[in-house]
Amino acid sequence: MYAIIEVGSKQYSVTKDDIIQVNKQVAAKGDNISIDKVLLVSDGKKVQIGQPFVPGAKVEAVVLKQMLGEKTTAFKHRRRKNSHWEKGHRAQLTELKIKAIVLGL
DSSP states (O other), X not given: OEEEEEETTXXXXXXXXXXXXXXXXXXXXXXXXXXXXXXXXXXXXXXXXXXXXOTTOEEEEEEXXXXXXXXXXXXXXXXXXXXEEXXXXXXXXXXXXXXXXXXXX
């Protein structure tokens, strides 16, 4: 059984016991959250596709930790001008463990 969910305008394909990193969610470590934006649910025999979301379907998850992602660097260099700049950024992420996938109606 798997589902395709939308969290923070990004889509993830998840199954039970998957661990995913999503954009920061307002929840503390150990909190249970329910994701209602389920785009597709499949149990192996039957596939439900939402328009845009599957009615009644949800994914239960638990927050493992709040963390920072890998550092990304933006660098711009202007040739022959002795001019350049560099900026770094680390995205704030939430690590989720998928507990259950509940089918729609």
